Amino acid sequence: MYLHIKMTKLLFALSLGAAAAVAQVKIATQFDDIQIEIGGKPYAQFIVDSKEAMKPYLYPLRAASGTIVTRRWPMEKSSTIEPVDHQHQRGVWFGPDLVNGFDFWNNEFSYKNPIAGLIKRNTIGAPKTGTRQASLTVTFDWIDPKGTKIVSESQTIIAHNDSPTLRVLDFEIELTAVTDVKFGDGKDCCFGIRIDPQLQEDKVIKSKDKPNQTIPGPPGVISNAEGKTTEKEVWGKLSDWADYSGEINGEKLGIAILDNPKNSHRARWHVRGYGLFAANPFGITSLGDKSADGSVTLKPGEKLHFKYRVVVHPGDTDIAKLWSEYVK
Numbered sequence: 001m002y003l004h005i006k007m008t009k010l011l012f013a014l015s016l017g018a019a020a021a022v023a024q025v026k027i028a029t030q031f032d033d034i035q036i037e038i039g040g041k042p043y044a045q046f047i048v049d050s051k052e053a054m055k056p057y058l059y060p061l062r063a064a065s066g067t068i069v070t071r072r073w074p075m076e077k078s079s080t081i082e083p084v085d086h087q088h089q090r091g092v093w094f095g096p097d098l099v100n101g102f103d104f105w106n107n108e109f110s111y112k113n114p115i116a117g118l119i120k121r122n123t124i125g126a127p128k129t130g131t132r133q134a135s136l137t138v139t140f141d142w143i144d145p146k147g148t149k150i151v152s153e154s155q156t157i158i159a160h161n162d163s164p165t166l167r168v169l170d171f172e173i174e175l176t177a178v179t180d181v182k183f184g185d186g187k188d189c190c191f192g193i194r195i196d197p198q199l200q201e202d203k204v205i206k207s208k209d210k211p212n213q214t215i216p217g218p219p220g221v222i223s224n225a226e227g228k229t230t231e232k233e234v235w236g237k238l239s240d241w242a243d244y245s246g247e248i249n250g251e252k253l254g255i256a257i258l259d260n261p262k263n264s265h266r267a268r269w270h271v272r273g274y275g276l277f278a279a280n281p282f283g284i285t286s287l288g289d290k291s292a293d294g295s296v297t298l299k300p301g302e303k304l305h306f307k308y309r310v311v312v313h314p315g316d317t318d319i320a321k322l323w324s325e326y327v328k
Contacts, residue, residue: 025134025161027127034124034136036159041066043167044091046157048121048138054107055119056140058157059091061193063253063312064165071194071275081215082197085207087111089194089276092310094173095119096282098184098295099151102144105188118143119153133160152176166322167312174305177298185294187270187286191308192278195220195255199246201231202273220246222271225323231273236287242269243319244277252315258326260307265296279308 026037032049035042048056052074059075060068070091072078088108095104099117107116125137135158142151153175160168171191197205199220205213223229224239234242240261245254257279259267267279268287280287284294296304309326311319 024129024131025159026129027134027136027159029124029127029136038159038161038167043159048124052109053088053090054109054116055093055095055104056121057090057093061092061255061310061312062167064167065251067248067251067253069196069199069248069253069255069312071196080198081205081210081213083205083207083274084209085274086194086276089192092193094155094171094191096183096186096190097188098186099142100144100182104142115145117145132162133158148179150179150181152178165314166317169310171308171310174303176303177300179300181298183282183296185282185285187283189270189280189282190278191257191306192276193255193257193310195244195275195277196248197275198248199244199253200273200275206274217247220244224269225320231271234269234271236268236289238266238268241319241323242271242277244271245315254313254315254317256311256313256319256322258309258311258323261327263306264304281306
């Protein structure tokens with residue numbers, strides 16, 4: 001009996017250890033990408049060096065079920081109908097369209113854009129891994145078309161594993177001016193996600209290669225903290241958070257972006273029915289409000305701070321409650 005009890009306790013301890021190992025959040029670094037794994041399953045890759053993109057991006061973004069919620073193109077081909085517009089909208093990214101007049105948003109090497117800026121990897125820190133969360137900090141140099149470094153960026157990604165139904169990522173971004181820098185009041189900015197087409201509000205593809213093809217499933221729903229819905233009601237408005245939800249192959253899912261109230265500038269939402277979802281801290285006039293200019297000028301050494309939380313959730317999730325928990 002004593003031996004049986006000891007063996008039972010041992011097996012129980014081993015099972016707990018195995019469960020903890022499976023539930024662990026891991027971040028593994030390579031030269032050009034960073035692998036994020038949650039509960040023993042792949043979650044996303046952070047691509048920090050690319051032969052095509054001129055800025056880092058995270059792809060793909062998955063729900064707790066494993067369903068991918070970001071558009072697959074141009075990183076890979078999809079078995080579903082996908083629009084192939086705006087190649088630079090890859091997964092999840094950060095980049096403004098107006099920095100000293102240069103464009104860090106519409107920047108792909110294939111574009112041959114004479115004002116395109118390059119966000120180049122500098123250093124990758126050591127990952128911190130645990131059962132509840134893992135984090136990693138990467139630094140980047142923002143380089144203008146003449147090869148001059150104008151901004152230094154530090155970006156920390158924190159992956160959480162606190163819920164069996166949610167996937168939560170925190171992005172903490174610090175921008176330091178290297179020279180005199182002006183962040184312009186531009187529409188295409190800054191923290192963006194290109195969602196899976198099945199979540200789109202607009203189910204008709206307008207890109208040149210597949211004009212007027214219809215994406216299957218019900219229309220997606222764009223909403224914000226004020227209870228407004230649709231692109232028309234949410235686009236360009238200030239709000240603590242915005243959400244894009246719908247169905248992917250019948251599974252009800254959504255993606256919420258929470259804008260931290262301590263950010264250097266609060267977000268207005270550049271969110272489109274065709275699948276773009278972005279928090280814009282500089283756009284005011286460019287997003288329809290002619291009362292002010294959202295441009296920001298920094299002297300060398302001055303900084304801006306931005307924090308965004310991305311939550312991939314089941315369709316019936318209370319985003320207002322997630323927001324309250326986030327700001328505690």
